[in-house]
Amino acid sequence: MDNQNDEQRDDTPVKTYRFKISNDDLYREMVLFADINRFLNKNDLKEAYENWIEDPKINLMVCAEEEMLKLNQYDLGKNNITQKIFKSIKYYHIKNMTKAPSDVLKDNKQKGKRKKEIVFSKELLEGVKQVLQKSKDLKPSEYYKKFVEENAEMIEQEKGCLEFEDDIEGDNTLFVVKLKKMMKNQYYMMFQKGK
Numbered sequence: 623m624d625n626q627n628d629e630q631r632d633d634t635p636v637k638t639y640r641f642k643i644s645n646d647d648l649y650r651e652m653v654l655f656a657d658i659n660r661f662l663n664k665n666d667l668k669e670a671y672e673n674w675i676e677d678p679k680i681n682l683m684v685c686a687e688e689e690m691l692k693l694n695q696y697d698l699g700k701n702n703i704t705q706k707i708f709k710s711i712k713y714y715h716i717k718n719m720t721k722a723p724s725d726v727l728k729d730n731k732q733k734g735k736r737k738k739e740i741v742f743s744k745e746l747l748e749g750v751k752q753v754l755q756k757s758k759d760l761k762p763s764e765y766y767k768k769f770v771e772e773n774a775e776m777i778e779q780e781k782g783c784l785e786f787e788d789d790i791e792g793d794n795t796l797f798v799v800k801l802k803k804m805m806k807n808q809y810y811m812m813f814q815k816g817k
C-alpha cells in the first residue's frame with residue numbers, strides 16, 4: 623500500500639509558484655535582447671519586445687516554456703508568459719545592466735562586508751571588573767572616566783594590539799564606542815542582573 627502511495631506522489635508534478643525560465647537558450651536570448659535594447663524608452667522597448675516575441679525561434683521556445691509551466695501547475699491566470707518575460711527583461715535584466723559601475727561595486731562590497739568583531743583582552747576585562755568592584759554607587763559614565771584615568775597605559779596598549787583604523791579622533795572612534803559598550807555590559811552584569 624505504501625509503495626502505491628509513493629508511486630502516486632512521484633507521478634504528481636510539483637506545483638511551481640515562482641516564475642523562472644528553465645530553458646537556457648531562451649534565457650540567453652532574453653539577456654541578449656535586454657542588452658541590445660537597454661537604452662530604449664518605455665514605448666520603444668515594448669514595440670521591440672512585441673517584434674522579438676513574434677520571431678518563430680523565440681515563439682517556439684516561449685511555447686515550450688509555457689507548456690512546462692502548465693505541467694508544473696504554474697498559475698498563468700494573472701499574467702500570461704509573454705507579460706512575465708517582458709517584466710523580467712524590463713525590471714530585472716535591463717535594470718541590472720544599466721546600473722552604474724560604482725553601484726555594482728557598492729552592492730558587492732555591502733554583500734561581503736561584515737562588522738569587525740572586537741575582542742578585548744582578559745587583562746582589560748579584569749581591569750574593568752576591578753574598577754567596578756572598588757567603587758560602588760557610581761553611574762556607568764563615571765565608571766568609564768575612572769577606568770580611563772587609572773588605566774590609560776593599558777587602554778593604549780589594547781588599542782595598539784587591536785589595530786584600529788579610525789580616522790576620527792576623540793570619543794567617536796570605534797575603539798572608544800566599543801570600550802564604553804563593553805563597560806556598560808560589565809556594569810549591567812555586575813549590578814543590574816541580580817536585581
